[in-house]
Amino acid sequence: MATAGKVIKCKAAVAWEPNKPLVIEEVEVAPPQANEIRFKVVATAVCHSDLYHLFESMPKDGFPAVLGHEAAGIVESVGPGVTEFQPGDKVIPIFLSQCKECRFCKSPKTNQCDLAWINPEALVGAESRFTCKGKKVLQFAGTSTFSEYTVINQIAVAKIDPAAPLEKVCLIGCGICTGYGAAVNTAKVEPGSTCAVFGLGAVGLAAVMGCKAAGAKRIIAVDLNPDKAEKAKVLGATDFVNPKDHNKPIHEVLAGMTNGGVDYSVECVGNVEVMRSAFESCMPAWGVSVIVGWTELNDVAIRPTHLISGRTWKGSLFGGFKSKDGVTKMVKAYLDKKLQLDEFITHNMTLDQVNDAIELMKHSKCVLDQFSV
Incomplete structure (x- = not known):
């Protein structure tokens, strides 16, 4: 794609500080580095975990950040060393990685991974690819999907069936599994x-x-x-x-x-x-x-x-699924009509309405708010 290797300017919902509304800003998303992919977020959902970390538990040094972790999109470009993905692939990012090489990934006793972002102190990371107004914006849970584009390590992304409707299967990346x-x-x-x-x-x-x-x-x-x-x-x-x-x-x-x-x-x-x-x-x-x-x-x-x-x-954690394998399996179950997803979506909104979506969830006025990015 024409944007490969270049910084992309796009919209994102930035959490500048805790207990405050998100702000729609123009952010710069750097190209993917080694073992990373950059993808266009087509649809994302608000999960209560986003609210929990925004309003209850995220340390102040975890801001500013781009939240969001339940999404689906299309690969825009890939970094060096990426062989599993190519531009145009449909994907779902996952907060719980599956490197397939560590002692946890090789064990049938757990779905955890040595490289996963499951340590509360590591909910935001220094290796963020986001900047806004000249300031680094931290990445939440290795995903940050409240943005039109995001960058994520390939060990935390699942490639899914090209026939999958992204506005539905985005829910599989967290709550459903x-x-x-x-x-x-x-x-x-x-x-x-x-x-x-x-x-x-x-x-x-x-x-x-x-x-x-x-x-x-x-x-x-x-x-x-x-x-x-x-x-x-x-x-x-x-x-x-x-x-x-x-x-x-x-x-x-x-x-x-x-x-x-x-x-x-x-x-x-x-x-x-x-x-x-x-x-x-x-x-x-x-x-x-x-x-x-x-x-x-x-x-x-x-x-x-x-x-x-x-x-x-x-x-x-994540329903005991080995994350990448489990997401692929659950998308297939939906396409085979063995899994219900449509019933979970109560509101369809735009990224500009993210704060409205958060308010609906805070007051139990929805199941899941899905919004197009």
């Missing part, structure tokens, strides 16, 4: 089992979908927002429970509904009290509870006897 895989890969939900999913944002709804795909007989969706009930049932939930409708702890409510507890629970809120409730909702003798929601704000505690009796407590 995270929730769906938590049920299928991490919890390993079994046919005929009973499940509970706590929190019905995009990740929780994807977990509901994963429980259904795994053959669960009963799927109890738990959320404080009654507006989420219908969407959960569309994706496979058999029951909806609002904790505010009951005068006793939710784990006692679920135990009463299931003759002692669910076989599997998946926590998708990022709240330590909910994590404990989800755990205690499991059948004491064999229940499996999976923590998916991200938080660093508090410690979570449990009574040892609740573990000794036979429950298992697990964590799940």
Whole structure:
């Protein structure tokens, strides 16, 4: 392409400081360096993790930054050493890399990677390819998709089927894999089992979908927002429970509904009290509870006897998928009509409306806002 090897000037939503609206700016995106690709972001979604780091946890020295990590686009150019990609390829960036060479990537026991951006201190990196008004703008989670163009290491990009609609499959780069895989890969939900999913944002709804795909007989969706009930049932939930409708702890409510507890629970809120409730909702003798929601704000505690009796407590990152392989697999499942995505998109917006999208998510007025870039 004519832009290969040159700096590209384009629009991006820049977070100049925490707890402030993003600002649409003209940024300069440098050419990709060794083992990197530069691609045009066609569609990206707002994930609650972006809000979490903007408003709750990102250190002040993590700004200015370009947020965004759930996207899909088309390769514009590649740097030296890149052999897997070429201009014109459709791709999905992933915050969790898969180098395929490290001890983690070679192990079937984990989906983590030695080179991944999973350390909270490394959520923004010095090797950013963005500048704005003469100042370096940091890159968030190795992706930074709230921009018309971005640069990313090839180990954190998945090449996908050319037939894939980018405005739909962009959701696979985070929330869909995270929730769906938590049920299928991490919890390993079994046919005929009973499940509970706590929190019905995009990740929780994807977990509901994963429980259904795994053959669960009963799927109890738990959320404080009654507006989420219908969407959960569309994706496979058999029951909806609002904790505010009951005068006793939710784990006692679920135990009463299931003759002692669910076989599997998946926590998708990022709240330590909910994590404990989800755990205690499991059948004491064999229940499996999976923590998916991200938080660093508090410690979570449990009574040892609740573990000794036979429950298992697990964590799940990106749904246990080996990232590049998993994304490719999930895109194929969507194209084969074995995975629902359209139902997750509640608003279609432009990059200029990113702050409106954030407000909708902050006030639980959407599942996922997808916007064209």
